[in-house]
Amino acid sequence: MLKIKAWISAARLRTLPLSVSGILVGSACAYPFFSENSLFVTIFLLSLLTTLLLQILSNFANDYGDGVKGTDNADRIGPQRAVQSGVLSGTEMKKGVIVTAVLALLSACLLIYISFGKDKFTTSLVYLLLGIACVVAAIKYTVGKNAYGYRGLGDLFVFIFFGMVSVLGCFYLYGQVISLWVLLPAVAIGNLSIAVLNINNMRDLDADKKVDKNTLAVKLGKQGAKQYHYFIITVALLSLIVYALHADFKISQYFFILAYIPLVKHLIFVKNNHEPRELDSQMKVVALSTFLLSILFSLALLI
Numbered sequence: 001m002l003k004i005k006a007w008i009s010a011a012r013l014r015t016l017p018l019s020v021s022g023i024l025v026g027s028a029c030a031y032p033f034f035s036e037n038s039l040f041v042t043i044f045l046l047s048l049l050t051t052l053l054l055q056i057l058s059n060f061a062n063d064y065g066d067g068v069k070g071t072d073n074a075d076r077i078g079p080q081r082a083v084q085s086g087v088l089s090g091t092e093m094k095k096g097v098i099v100t101a102v103l104a105l106l107s108a109c110l111l112i113y114i115s116f117g118k119d120k121f122t123t124s125l126v127y128l129l130l131g132i133a134c135v136v137a138a139i140k141y142t143v144g145k146n147a148y149g150y151r152g153l154g155d156l157f158v159f160i161f162f163g164m165v166s167v168l169g170c171f172y173l174y175g176q177v178i179s180l181w182v183l184l185p186a187v188a189i190g191n192l193s194i195a196v197l198n199i200n201n202m203r204d205l206d207a208d209k210k211v212d213k214n215t216l217a218v219k220l221g222k223q224g225a226k227q228y229h230y231f232i233i234t235v236a237l238l239s240l241i242v243y244a245l246h247a248d249f250k251i252s253q254y255f256f257i258l259a260y261i262p263l264v265k266h267l268i269f270v271k272n273n274h275e276p277r278e279l280d281s282q283m284k285v286v287a288l289s290t291f292l293l294s295i296l297f298s299l300a301l302l303i
Contacts, residue, residue, distance in 0.1 A: 006088050007096070010059060010060055010063045010093070010096070011056045011059055011060070012059040014284055014287065015196075015287065016055055017287060018196060018287040018288075018290055019052060019054070020051050020291075020294075021192075021193075021290050021291050021293075022163060022186070022190075022193075023044070023047045023166060024295060024298045025167050025186075025188075025298055026168065026169070026186075027044050027047070027171075028302055029167070029179075029185060030170070030175065031302060033174075033175060033177075039114055039115070040174060042114055043111065043114060043115055049107050050104060050108050050131075053103050053107055054134050054135065057101055057135065057138045058141060061138055061139040061140075061141065062149075063093055064090060064093040064096075064142075064143060065142025065144075065149075066142050067090060068090045097143075104131075104134075104138075105135060108127075108128070108131035109128065109131070111173070112124050112127045112128060120176070130169065134161055134165065137157050137161055141154060141157070150212070150213045150215075151214060152214050154201075154216065155197060155216050158190070158193050158197050159190040159193070160190075162189060162190055162193035162194075163186045163187060163188075163191070163193060164186050164190060166186075167182060167186035167189055168183070168186050181246055181247075184239040184240065184242055185239065185243055188237070188240045190236075191233065191236035192232075192233065192236045192286065192290040193290070195232055195233050195290075196286050196287050198217060198225060199270075199279055199283050199286060200283055201217035201218070201225070202217050202222070202225050202276065203277070203280055204276075216228070226271070229267075229270055233263060237260055240256065244300070247301070253300040253303065254300070255296060255300065256293060256297040256299075259292045259297075262285060262288075262289040262292075263293075266285050266286055
């Protein structure tokens, strides 16, 4: 029972709503144009499944990578990890990473086949390579000698995979066309996803310095990381408003702005924060606010 709880904890269920936000928004952007696609619902569900598996894979790999490197130690502020606690061994977590990676690839392959069939080989190949890249990126964040999370590149990869790939990639699956305007909601979801990572990195800044985990927050310093945080969230919120103006939203469709309230309150909290430990609760605030925003924005697109 203890190990089951450890696996559930390592999966970090609180991160899952954020991971599917891009799929919700990308699908909602596509629906007005491609709702006649008989496979729309199937593609949507497989996209959700693949994304959830990739997020769990990333969480397992992060637990394993930081655990074996010793990054998760007594100086860490957040909840104790599975490998760090000793409930799961590094070998057990490594097996979990492998199994989840295989499941994610199988789900991605099925999604690609359903979306493109047998005829569009080149497009299918591109998406297959993209799927492999997603799996590799999920693992290499903290695993290996050249883990990019230790070199300040985590934010860039989160933006690419949670924003560009998740929203634009999902949009393309439905009709095999792309709209440059969809870049705006992709930027919004990508930036808000970065914000969750940045809160984590600001919280762990001092501990990460000690173990040479050079996150972007470490490189920017405490004040620089705060300024960066204000910038990415502000750009995210403005991007959705610009898209709404382009899509000629009616006044009644702007109810998605209600989700801005907790995000603005969050920015005020960060501005006034001087104790890194207190930032831990803000990860959930940003993650759930982003999920709420993705739901409300998607509903606004569908009405």
